[in-house]
Amino acid sequence: MKVYIFCDIEGISGIAGGCYIDNSRPELLAAARRFMAGDINACVEGCFRAxxxxxxxxDGHGSGFNVTCEMIDPRADLVQGVAPRCRFPGAEGADAMILLGYHAMAGAAGAVLEHSYSAAGFQTLRFNGRPVGEIGLDIRIAAEHGIPVVMVSGDDKACREAEEWLPGVTTCQVKTGYDTHCARLIAPERAHRLIAERTTEALRRRTSVRMPELEYPVTLRWELVERHAVPTGPDVTVIDARTYEKSGDSVEKLLIW
Incomplete structure (x- = not known):
């Protein structure tokens, strides 16, 4: 059994706001990297137990250089760096995928660090007219590769969002969101124990997980935070100065722009 873990950082246990992931507080940024490694290692442990x-x-946050190999359980391999043409490099042949440390979509009330790919760039992202974030789209991209997403971890809003997009998926709530930069956190030991347990549970029941039905074409609509030069071409429909959309036969390809 091959398991692919895609790890973001905003939904990692112990992280309650933006000061953990910018350069304004180096000590908190260093802590966030340790927290990320701790959640990863707990998830890896759960994988091997299963x-x-x-x-x-x-390593899926930003440019993909947040943890180092020496921070990660040596039984696992680490993929780092930017892969602009592929959302999940190294996932070929995986039997299951876990979305670890995810956050809710842009606009989700009370969610920690809610956004959809870019808080600075996108006000809202829509999938076939429905507001969507990284959870909903990554579940579908994984399905395009024939890989079921079996577990999602993050705050309570991220977990609820995962269940809305993929009923029956195992979720792992590691904190409760009160606002964009406010959360109720649990001790790392409890969070890591929970992640390992839920990972094992999710993988043992992976064959019962139903992947979403994929119907094409699909349409993605980007609603921008600020006006800027919108891409033009035969595959781009400009709605207004801040809104454009694309349609096609692959969610992953539509996200390449």
Whole structure:
């Protein structure tokens, strides 16, 4: 069994606001990297408890250089760096995917660090007219590759969002969001124990997870925070100065722009 873990940082246990992921507080940024590694290692442990033979971890926040190999369980491989043409490099042949440390979509009330790919760039993202974030789209991109998403971890709003997009998915709530920069946190030991347990549970029932039905074409609509030069071409429909959309037969390809 090969398991692919895509790890973001905003939904990691112990992180309650933006000061953990910018350069204004170096000590908090360093802590966030440790928190990220702790959640990853707990998830890796849960994978091997469930009988995994191979675990690949994708450092998926920002440019993909947040943790180092020496911080990660040596049984797992680490994928780092930017791969603009592929959302999940190294996922080929995976039997299951875990979305670790995810956050709710842009605009989600009370969610910690809510956004959809870019808080600075996108006000709202819509999938076939429905507001969507990274959870909903990544579940579908994984399905395009034939890989079921079996677990999602994050705050309570991220977990609820995951269940709305993929009923029956295992979720792992590691904090409660009160606002963009405010959360109720649990001790790392409790969070890591919970992640390991939920990971094992999710993988043991992976064959019962139903992937979303994929119907094409699909349409993505970007609503921008500020006006800027919108891409033009035969595959782009400009709605107004801040809104454009694209349609196609692959969610992953539509996100490349």
């Amino acid at each position: 009988g995994a033979d191979e675990v690949v971890v994708r």
